[in-house]
Amino acid sequence: ETGVTQTPRHLVMGMTNKKSLKCEQHLGHNAMYWYKQSAKKPLELMFVYNFKEQTENNSVPSRFSPECPNSSHLFLHLHTLQPEDSALYLCASSQDSATNEKLFFGSGTQLSVL
Amino acid sequence: EDQVTQSPEALRLQEGESSSLNCSYTVSGLRGLFWYRQDPGKGPEFLFTLYSAGEEKEKERLKATLTKKESFLHITAPKPEDSATYLCAVQGGATNKLIFGTGTLLAVQP
Numbered sequence: 354e355t356g357v358t359q360t361p362r363h364l365v366m367g368m369t370n371k372k373s374l375k376c377e378q379h380l381g382h383n384a385m386y387w388y389k390q391s392a393k394k395p396l397e398l399m400f401v402y403n404f405k406e407q408t409e410n411n412s413v414p415s416r417f418s419p420e421c422p423n424s425s426h427l428f429l430h431l432h433t434l435q436p437e438d439s440a441l442y443l444c445a446s447s448q449d450s451a452t453n454e455k456l457f458f459g460s461g462t463q464l465s466v467l
Numbered sequence: 468e469d470q471v472t473q474s475p476e477a478l479r480l481q482e483g484e485s486s487s488l489n490c491s492y493t494v495s496g497l498r499g500l501f502w503y504r505q506d507p508g509k510g511p512e513f514l515f516t517l518y519s520a521g522e523e524k525e526k527e528r529l530k531a532t533l534t535k536k537e538s539f540l541h542i543t544a545p546k547p548e549d550s551a552t553y554l555c556a557v558q559g560g561a562t563n564k565l566i567f568g569t570g571t572l573l574a575v576q577p
Contacts, residue, residue: 357510395471395567396511396554443510453499453558456565458510 356380359444359459366434367467374429374462376444382457384450385427387419390441390461402427403450434466469494469560473553473568480545480575488540488571490555498563500538502531503554505570511554514540545575 357378366372378385387399401409402421416438418430427444441463445456472491480486492500499518503511515524517533524531528549530541540553552570 393569395569396556398565445510453516453563455501455513455516456511457513458503460509 357444357446357457357459359442359462361462362460363463363465365465365467366431368434368436370434371430371432373431374442374444374464376427376429376459378425378427378444378446378457380446380457382446382448383424384447385421385424386445386447386450386456387427387429388443388445388458390443396443400429401450408450431464434464436466439464439466469557469564469566471555471557471566471568473555473571475571476569477572478574480542480573482546482575482577483544485541485543485545487542488553488573489537490540490568491537492555492557492566493536494557494559494566495561496559497557498559499557500533501556501558501565502538502540503556505552505554514553542573545573547575547577549573550575 360375384403386401389397398411399413400419405421416433420428441461443461444459447454447456470493474489502514505511515531520535522533528543532539552572554570556565556567558565
């Protein structure tokens, strides 16, 4: 596989469930990102990892918990979400988050919280 | 405050009808302006990076230009396959964060 792969593509969960989103990049990049995309709103940066270290947490509620075990894999653990958390969650990667480089995005996970 | 505004919000063109999308920005110390294309059900796909006023880049029917206040994405003789949402993002300011606009939804009818 090439590029950035996200699973699952779609997820429906109740407010009391615990689930995880997975992202894998096959580009040899060192930086990985989680973005939230809601209708009519700009992409919203959630977390940044550079060389496996978290470099940014954009005031994200604790019900979202990221994990980056290595430079190729990124997870977003979800628990006790709210209906307003329903959105498209996008993973992205780049060579290095400290430089101004283009991002490579996955196709996203469409999350619905009931 | 650093800001990106895209217009129009939506644009409908006939095949072959050229037009332009606008991205206005306010950021102190621009380090890069990015254009992405996003198809339904997919993540954004990189198109161009522009770094300084006066710079232009082209790819097939698309041409991106940059001034000190805005960028234009010119679409020449568009085809239905050019239909997508086009996103603009700027990087710079004190935090060097990447700030996205809300996008322009382009529909090209045959």
